[in-house]
Amino acid sequence: MACDLARLPNLSETTLLEQLQCRFHQNQIYTYVADILVAVNPYSKLDLYSPSTSSDYTSIPGLASRDPHIFALADKAYQSLKRTGKRQCFLISGESGAGKTESTKLVLQHILRVSRHKRPWIQDIVTQVNPILEALGNARTVMNHNSSRFGKYIQLFCEPDGVVTGLHVSHYILERSRIVMRNEGDFNFHIFYYLFAGLPRAELLKLLLVNPTNHRYLKDTPGVEQYLISGTPAVLFEEFVLALGDIGFTDEEVSKMWRVLAAVLHIGDIMFAEDGEQERCTVRTPTVLNTVCMLLNVSEAVLTSALTSVISITRGETIQKHFSLQKCESTRDGLAKTLYGRLFDWVVHKVNTLCSEHGDNTPANSPKNR
Numbered sequence: 001m002a003c004d005l006a007r008l009p010n011l012s013e014t015t016l017l018e019q020l021q022c023r024f025h026q027n028q029i030y031t032y033v034a035d036i037l038v039a040v041n042p043y044s045k046l047d048l049y050s051p052s053t054s055s056d057y058t059s060i061p062g063l064a065s066r067d068p069h070i071f072a073l074a075d076k077a078y079q080s081l082k083r084t085g086k087r088q089c090f091l092i093s094g095e096s097g098a099g100k101t102e103s104t105k106l107v108l109q110h111i112l113r114v115s116r117h118k119r120p121w122i123q124d125i126v127t128q129v130n131p132i133l134e135a136l137g138n139a140r141t142v143m144n145h146n147s148s149r150f151g152k153y154i155q156l157f158c159e160p161d162g163v164v165t166g167l168h169v170s171h172y173i174l175e176r177s178r179i180v181m182r183n184e185g186d187f188n189f190h191i192f193y194y195l196f197a198g199l200p201r202a203e204l205l206k207l208l209l210v211n212p213t214n215h216r217y218l219k220d221t222p223g224v225e226q227y228l229i230s231g232t233p234a235v236l237f238e239e240f241v242l243a244l245g246d247i248g249f250t251d252e253e254v255s256k257m258w259r260v261l262a263a264v265l266h267i268g269d270i271m272f273a274e275d276g277e278q279e280r281c282t283v284r285t286p287t288v289l290n291t292v293c294m295l296l297n298v299s300e301a302v303l304t305s306a307l308t309s310v311i312s313i314t315r316g317e318t319i320q321k322h323f324s325l326q327k328c329e330s331t332r333d334g335l336a337k338t339l340y341g342r343l344f345d346w347v348v349h350k351v352n353t354l355c356s357e358h359g360d361n362t363p364a365n366s367p368k369n370r
Contacts, residue, residue, distance in 0.1 A: 001026070003068050004032040030068035037073050041099040049106060054113045071104060074110040082162040097144035104154065105130055111156065115164045126156075126167050128243040129351055133169065135194060135240040139225075140176060140187035149175035149189070150344075157356070166356040171348055176337040179217060179264065187221055189340075190236065195261060197228050199239025207262035208291050217268040217336070248354040260343050263295040267336040272309070272328040280322035281308050291347050307331050 031038045057071035078086035112123045137150045151172040157165045212218040273284040309322045
């Protein structure tokens with residue numbers, strides 16, 4: 001079996017797939033095609049990423065000197081950075097479930113292990129970023145139980161001698177539509193199920209949350225109750241909360257996060273009724289509306305007006321146009337998606353602020369500098 005398919009005398013799609021299959025059956029999930037690393041997800045845990053393995057792939061003379069491994073590519077980039085002083089870049093792509101999220105974590109894992117840190121806790125801080133981003137930006141799908149529903153660009157900041165000084169995350173195209181609509185068999189974002197599984201009952205009651213199937217944005221998903229009682233979301237919720245604390249989120253900030261997440265769920269339960277006589281829609285679930293207002297600390301009158309009408313001022317005259325039932329429902333769902341998106345933006349910005357050693361570590365196009 002060839003370790004580098006670029007060295008084959010005849011490389012075609014057929015031979016490439018045959019070689020990958022042969023290597024996969026031998027638990028060789030990594031294969032080179034020149035400087036490209038092809039990874040085939042085994043969907044099982046393999047003993048390939050221990051600290052001793054990371055040491056074996058540290059300061060290697062070249063890719064051909066070891067079996068193909070993601071640590072080898074990570075080490076090559078890191079050593080090139082130290083030798084040339086030029087920026088290095090990884091492009092990790094693939095279908096849903098291919099292993100992009102795990103591969104990203106493994107690259108960071110190796111670089112942080114072999115690099116020296118100006119501050120000894122930088123490795124722990126950077127490592128804690130993943131549970132936070134995955135809880136808020138990943139979801140269970142039919143194909144993948146931890147599918148990233150957003151694109152991200154992660155930057156590690158290093159000094160010329162390789163000392164890691166910080167991290168910055170830029171995110172793109174968060175799948176906000178998942179809040180209100182999903183493919184059959186897919187779940188909403190992880191964090192909603194973590195809340196119900198891990199938050200103490202007294203805290204849930206303060207947020208007026210009882211059962212996920214009571215909420216329109218979470219019900220009608222097969223397997224939700226079995227997933228909650230499996231214990232997995234409770235464990236992941238604990239990891240999420242610990243990561244928030246280790247990164248530097250305050251108890252007050254975490255509490256406000258719970259309120260916003262609960263408000264998103266309750267917003268989805270606001271229903272409207274058409275008033276044919278006055279040609280307008282009214283809220284027919286005032287109790288739910290009151291809950292949302294309480295959680296977000298907004299006026300019922302203001303929120304009702306925003307959901308059912310639009311006000312414009314033309315030549316000093318105020319004109320209120322009332323929405324149709326369909327428009328009210330669309331506005332409600334739009335509010336939920338926007339609120340979740342803004343929460344995600346804030347969390348990523350907060351993570352960047354806490355992970356950066358200096359203010360100039362933050363790129364000019366980050367939320368901090370907008």
